Amino acid sequence: xxxxxxxxxxxxxxxxxxxxxxxxxxxxxxxxxxxxxxxxxxxxxxxxxxxxxxxxxxxxxxxxxxxxxxxxxxxxxxxxxxxxxxxxxxxxxxxxxxxxxxxxxxxxxxxxxxxxxxxxxxxxxxxxxxxxxxxxxxxxxxxxxxxxxxxxxxxxxxxxxxxxxxxxxxxxxxxxxxxxxxxxxxxxxxxxxx
Amino acid sequence: xxxxxxxxxxxxxxxxxxxxxxxxxxxxxxxxxxxxxxxxxxxxxxxxxxxxxxxxxxxxxxxxxxxxxxxxxxxxxxxxxxxxxxxxxxxxxxxxxxxxxxxxxxxxxxxxxxxxxxxxxxxxxxxxxxxxxxxxxxxxxxxxxxxxxxxxxxxxxxxxxxxxxxxxxxxxxxxxxxxxxxxxxxxxxxxxxx
DNA sequence: AAATAAAACGGAGAGTGTCTCCGTAAAAAT
DNA sequence: ATTTTTACGGAGACACTCTCCGTTTTATTT
Numbered sequence: 097x098x099x100x101x102x103x104x105x106x107x108x109x110x111x112x113x114x115x116x117x118x119x120x121x122x123x124x125x126x127x128x129x130x131x132x133x134x135x136x137x138x139x140x141x142x143x144x145x146x147x148x149x150x151x152x153x154x155x156x157x158x159x160x161x162x163x164x165x166x167x168x169x170x171x172x173x174x175x176x177x178x179x180x181x182x183x184x185x186x187x188x189x190x191x192x193x194x195x196x197x198x199x200x201x202x203x204x205x206x207x208x209x210x211x212x213x214x215x216x217x218x219x220x221x222x223x224x225x226x227x228x229x230x231x232x233x234x235x236x237x238x239x240x241x242x243x244x245x246x247x248x249x250x251x252x253x254x255x256x257x258x259x260x261x262x263x264x265x266x267x268x269x270x271x272x273x274x275x276x277x278x279x280x281x282x283x284x285x286x287x288x289x290x
Numbered sequence: 291x292x293x294x295x296x297x298x299x300x301x302x303x304x305x306x307x308x309x310x311x312x313x314x315x316x317x318x319x320x321x322x323x324x325x326x327x328x329x330x331x332x333x334x335x336x337x338x339x340x341x342x343x344x345x346x347x348x349x350x351x352x353x354x355x356x357x358x359x360x361x362x363x364x365x366x367x368x369x370x371x372x373x374x375x376x377x378x379x380x381x382x383x384x385x386x387x388x389x390x391x392x393x394x395x396x397x398x399x400x401x402x403x404x405x406x407x408x409x410x411x412x413x414x415x416x417x418x419x420x421x422x423x424x425x426x427x428x429x430x431x432x433x434x435x436x437x438x439x440x441x442x443x444x445x446x447x448x449x450x451x452x453x454x455x456x457x458x459x460x461x462x463x464x465x466x467x468x469x470x471x472x473x474x475x476x477x478x479x480x481x482x483x484x
Numbered sequence: 485a486a487a488t489a490a491a492a493c494g495g496a497g498a499g500t501g502t503c504t505c506c507g508t509a510a511a512a513a514t
Numbered sequence: 515a516t517t518t519t520t521a522c523g524g525a526g527a528c529a530c531t532c533t534c535c536g537t538t539t540t541a542t543t544t
Binding site: 250251253254257258259260261262274277278280281282283284285286287 | 444445447448451452453454455456468471472474475476477478479480481
Binding site for chain 4: 107109110112113116141146147148149150153
């Protein structure tokens, strides 16, 4: 038997399909970053040189496209978690990651609305990305709890929620400052009762 | 001279105009609360029994309508601030108001996106409402600072930003719990350095 | 109580975005 | 080379936004 283990023979995926998919992602990322999440998808399709049908076949909903676009960004966040955890003391790692998170999200206004459904809503979108992010902050918080510098009953998701909030609002002139201050407040507020 | 002091005579406002305005607000509030901020405005007009033109004449943009709808809610928040400040110790007043805020906003998913532009964006919408809210939290924080239970360099707007975040995310099954925990964290994190 | 003027109405319709359907074209398998 | 499977793409049905302007209603004047 020469075919791979995975069930039915299933032929080789078409080359143009893959090309189109990549091209759409590329254009979409650019457009999202430039003009926010409400751009016209038909426009994106046009710019990518494909028909609307093609776009919608690859990404049935706007959210699906958003998630696909930001999958790599999410991956980077997850990776940063590992690096910080290795090279910094627990609380500092947590702080650094939180700041990075805000930075990342704020830099691209885009994701915020979508992120809401991630941390909160019953929506099943962002399943995998969500898991990665949740995993990262969970790990960081766990470590900080073990070190005794964070209250043991802290729910990591609470922090995440607050961060999403900060990011959502990240636009005013001093958002960077504000974000820094808020992260500080959150960390201080998460220490064990004195 | 029989005319009022305010400049040009200006005739009495038309009765139907006022009636329509009220009716639109009523329907819009209901619709927003039921289905979020993205409902069709033409539908609202239809339900209110007026033409689209009428709706848009009264409220040129979606945001204008949103603000008008929630002006009263905002007023209630401002009022609550006064009551809490009179009847509770500083920090408790602050906590109570923060929880009320989350509650209010979360109960109507609606405002959240609009609120973002309030706390953050350069948008000039929500001018008056924004001022009221900012005034309220400013007063509460000031009092708590004077009492020595809150760090003097705390920016009230930072708290507000975090609250908006929490509200944005308020949807999961345990949002009420989460909100409570977060408010607690924020307050703890805002105490003077030990 | 008309007549007049001002203000508001309302809905048709132009412009734009979403998303589907299906005849056509391209790629893989044979 | 032929067949079969997969994907393409854009026309078009539907929805929403917002404006324009002829008509109607209301307030004022006589």
